[in-house]
Amino acid sequence: MMTEPERPSDFIRDVVAEDIRAAKYEKIVTRFPPEPNGYLHIGHAKSICLNFGIAREFVGICNIRMDDTNPAKEEAEYVESIMTDVRWLIEGWADNHLGGAPFYASDYFDKFYEYAVDLIRQGKAYVCDMTPEETDAYRRLGKASGFRDRSVEENLDLFARMKAGEFPDGARTLRAKIDVNAANVWLRDPVLYRIRHASHHRTGDKWCIYPMYDWAHTLSDYIEGITHSICTLEFEVHRSLYDWILDALELPEPRPHQYEFARLNLTYSVMSKRKLVQLVNEKLVNGWDDPRMLTISGLRRRGVTASVLRAFAYNIGITKYPSMTDMALLEHTMRDEFNRTATRRLAVLRPIKVVLTNYPEGKTEQLEAINNPEDANAGTRKIPFGRELYIERNDFMETPPPKYFRLKPGGEVRLKYAYIIKCDEVVKDGAGNVIERRCTVDLDSKSGGPTAGRKVKGTIHWVSAADAIDAEVRLYDRLFSVPEPDSGGDFKSFINSGSLEVVNAKCELALAGARPEERYQFERLGYFALDPDSTGEKQIWNRTITLRDTWAKEAKKS
Ligand code: ATP
Ligand code: MG
Numbered sequence: 001m002m003t004e005p006e007r008p009s010d011f012i013r014d015v016v017a018e019d020i021r022a023a024k025y026e027k028i029v030t031r032f033p034p035e036p037n038g039y040l041h042i043g044h045a046k047s048i049c050l051n052f053g054i055a056r057e058f059v060g061i062c063n064i065r066m067d068d069t070n071p072a073k074e075e076a077e078y079v080e081s082i083m084t085d086v087r088w089l090i091e092g093w094a095d096n097h098l099g100g101a102p103f104y105a106s107d108y109f110d111k112f113y114e115y116a117v118d119l120i121r122q123g124k125a126y127v128c129d130m131t132p133e134e135t136d137a138y139r140r141l142g143k144a145s146g147f148r149d150r151s152v153e154e155n156l157d158l159f160a161r162m163k164a165g166e167f168p169d170g171a172r173t174l175r176a177k178i179d180v181n182a183a184n185v186w187l188r189d190p191v192l193y194r195i196r197h198a199s200h201h202r203t204g205d206k207w208c209i210y211p212m213y214d215w216a217h218t219l220s221d222y223i224e225g226i227t228h229s230i231c232t233l234e235f236e237v238h239r240s241l242y243d244w245i246l247d248a249l250e251l252p253e254p255r256p257h258q259y260e261f262a263r264l265n266l267t268y269s270v271m272s273k274r275k276l277v278q279l280v281n282e283k284l285v286n287g288w289d290d291p292r293m294l295t296i297s298g299l300r301r302r303g304v305t306a307s308v309l310r311a312f313a314y315n316i317g318i319t320k321y322p323s324m325t326d327m328a329l330l331e332h333t334m335r336d337e338f339n340r341t342a343t344r345r346l347a348v349l350r351p352i353k354v355v356l357t358n359y360p361e362g363k364t365e366q367l368e369a370i371n372n373p374e375d376a377n378a379g380t381r382k383i384p385f386g387r388e389l390y391i392e393r394n395d396f397m398e399t400p401p402p403k404y405f406r407l408k409p410g411g412e413v414r415l416k417y418a419y420i421i422k423c424d425e426v427v428k429d430g431a432g433n434v435i436e437r438r439c440t441v442d443l444d445s446k447s448g449g450p451t452a453g454r455k456v457k458g459t460i461h462w463v464s465a466a467d468a469i470d471a472e473v474r475l476y477d478r479l480f481s482v483p484e485p486d487s488g489g490d491f492k493s494f495i496n497s498g499s500l501e502v503v504n505a506k507c508e509l510a511l512a513g514a515r516p517e518e519r520y521q522f523e524r525l526g527y528f529a530l531d532p533d534s535t536g537e538k539q540i541w542n543r544t545i546t547l548r549d550t551w552a553k554e555a556k557k558s
Pocket of ligand 2: 035
């Protein structure tokens with residue numbers, strides 16, 4: 001069973017445990033540092049669960065820090081959505097380990113500047129007049145810039161004038177003076193500041209120089225007293241620069257250390273915000289929280305719970321090796337939880353009519369049904385039964401193949417929690433379509449009746465027509481139809497055209513009192529949750545996941 005493990009074990013947690021044993025830090029402080037340029041996705045959830053998980057397990061805190069050093073891109077909407085998503089994911093689990101929320105890297109711009117001045121004073125940084133292209137080319141070649149040996153005084157003067165706005169975009173940069181021949185290209189005098197005459201969403205027009213990622217990130221970690229700065233593998237090559245910055249500024253201990261882990265990649269999905277934003281902007285999905293999107297808000301809307309995402313994050317674990325996680329594992333984690341927690345109900349997604357000719361007209365019986373066979377405390381409920389019923393369209397065939405054990409002319413089937421019925425005749429419209437199945441019911445065959453134990457091969461679900469409530473049901477499926485939409489060609493050409501189907505369903509009466517926070521299993525169909533678009537008049541349901549993995553079968557076939 002995939003319940004949430006209390007404390008997973010991995011190489012990063014081993015480091016933290018060892019640091020605690022060695023009393024290296026007073027308190028463990030991690031951070032989650034999103035760039036507010038999109039909504040969070042399930043990959044971020046992995047990082048949030050890791051950073052907050054460590055804070056929770058080692059009695060520390062985790063800061064949320066908006067990495068908003070890039071002026072043109074950030075938007076307040078994204079900051080808000082990020083906070084909502086993180087809070088939702090950690091609520092009741094690690095929320096009392098939330099440190100600063102949120103911090104903004106842009107709040108440290110003054111400090112970053114002072115540290116840069118300090119670095120120049122120590123002769124460890126210089127203003128360079130080469131263009132970005134020249135800088136790149138020289139770095140690739142391991143060639144020194146002609147401005148490398150400027151005096152401290154000249155560098156201080158030029159840097160102050162860069163800040164004062166005297167030079168146009170791209171005219172000059174501030175570069176660390178490290179080693180133009182270093183084996184690690186990141187150490188070849190990397191750029192620390194560039195000129196951008198652009199408004200920032202929080203600092204306005206105060207700045208026209210903006211710090212580069214490594215400078216801002218390392219110093220933000222230091223300023224906040226981060227102990228373990230955990231990031232994805234792409235940043236492994238940045239680590240020497242991270243350490244160089246802390247050393248060069250001679251910052252007193254305790255210092256943060258950077259650790260890298262493999263990012264989450266999932267089959268049948270794209271993960272990067274750059275691609276997700278295309279899906280949104282080109283209206284290929286209905287916004288960031290479209291239930292097919294693997295954004296945290298999309299998954300939430302689809303009905304996936306925070307505990308499912310946490311269990312998933314814990315079960316995939318933390319490693320150093322890039323890998324691809326099977327979407328089936330995420331879906332399995334959903335089924336595993338919902339099987340234990342979901343309230344069972346009857347609903348018919350594509351209703352067709354059955355009339356029980358020997359059942360009295362106007363009569364309604366209340367039959368007992370089990371709310372959750374996995375949970376003895378969930379109890380039972382009454383479901384109304386009458387002469388006219390709805391059954392699922394594919395639970396009836398007029399001319400069935402052999403071994404079809406659902407309803408067919410002359411055949412018998414059991415109605416879940418109710419009677420055995422037999423189809424005697426079909427009524428057709430002018431065009432020859434079956435519009436009604438006329439059946440007789442074995443009135444002795446319900447639970448406790450004389451023929452209750454009679455065996456028939458099929459059992460189907462149903463809803464009493466007189467008592468049914470109408471609902472819109474949105475049947476969601478995987479957004480992409482191929483395992484690796486990202487591996488070549490245009491990922492948008494692999495969108496699964498069957499990823500959303502909307503049907504008008506008939507639901508049992510008890511669903512009138514359905515609650516948004518509760519999860520439901522519509523028996524034989526899948527797990528469902530109410531969509532926030534629901535109103536008092538009309539319920540809208542989202543299928544979170546089917547009961548069984550239909551994709552595995554497809555994959556085997558092909
Ligand atoms: P994307 O590539 O999707 O745009 P990003 O890395 O640019 O993501 P950030 O906002 O910079 O997004 O990420 C915030 C944090 O989340 C970082 O620490 C990053 O390492 C982590 N993160 C991002 N994507 C993943 C992923 N797929 N798996 C695990 N962690 C991730
Ligand atoms: Mg990023």
